[in-house]
Amino acid sequence: xxxxxxxxxxxxxLLEERHALELHALTDQNREHLRRWLPWVxxxxxxxxxxxxxxxxxxxxxxxxGFQAGIWHKGTLAGVIGYHKIDxxxxxxxxxxxxxxxxxxKGIITKASRALIEYAFHELKLNRIEIRCAIENxxxxxxxxxxxFIQEGTSRQAEWLYDHYVDHVIYGMLASEWQxxxxxxx
Numbered sequence: 001x002x003x004x005x006x007x008x009x010x011x012x013x014l015l016e017e018r019h020a021l022e023l024h025a026l027t028d029q030n031r032e033h034l035r036r037w038l039p040w041v042x043x044x045x046x047x048x049x050x051x052x053x054x055x056x057x058x059x060x061x062x063x064x065x066g067f068q069a070g071i072w073h074k075g076t077l078a079g080v081i082g083y084h085k086i087d088x089x090x091x092x093x094x095x096x097x098x099x100x101x102x103x104x105x106k107g108i109i110t111k112a113s114r115a116l117i118e119y120a121f122h123e124l125k126l127n128r129i130e131i132r133c134a135i136e137n138x139x140x141x142x143x144x145x146x147x148x149f150i151q152e153g154t155s156r157q158a159e160w161l162y163d164h165y166v167d168h169v170i171y172g173m174l175a176s177e178w179q180x181x182x183x184x185x186x
Contacts, residue, residue, distance in 0.1 A: 001013070001014050004115050006108075006111045006112060009074050010072065010074075010111060012069040012071055015068050015069060016058070017051055019077065020047050020050045020051040021047055023050050023054070023077060023080070026077050030100045030101055033101040034098060037133075039159060042162070054068070064088075066084060069081055069116075071097075071108060081098075081112045091126045091128065092130070093128075093130075095113060097143070110143055113144075117129055117147065117178065127174060132158070132170050133168060134161070134168060144173075150172050150173070153169075153170050154168065155170060
């Protein structure tokens with residue numbers, strides 16, 4: 001199974017079916033907070049739906065196509081981070097993440113993202129990582145900006161968010177750029 005320790009208080013662990021109740025409760029507690037930027041919140045209506053999300057992530061992991069990891073901070077599930085689909089032919093993936101409101105502002109997502117970027121470039125030998133965020137989601141955009149990603153463009157009306165479209169800003173990082181970006185942001 002996958003596990004990465006970020007620091008003394010925080011680790012990433014592959015989500016397993018046994019986490020479904022805990023993850024669903026965290027989602028429930030943060031519905032209003034998450035719904036502002038994430039289109040799947042309303043559809044996550046039961047523990048069973050959460051369990052199916054975890055099962056899908058486990059199949060993704062078994063097929064070596066990415067994974068979804070829980071972010072545990074001081075022993076408590078704080079959010080989720082993972083690779084969307086890994087494209088092995090082009091050696092690229094995209095990174096997605098969310099964090100419960102009570103855990104924001106502690107640098108957790110920045111640390112978790114940095115760890116998965118390192119893992120993607122050094123362990124998986126990928127060449128490219130993308131992060132896409134709604135243009136107005138300043139907190140989420142701060143992650144790739146802090147990590148030295150290049151803002152590559154905008155995808156207009158990229159996502160239907162309940163009752164309106166949102167534009168996405170696209171950030172990219174290449175393996176050849178990562179060492180310099182990592183040194184500049186450390």
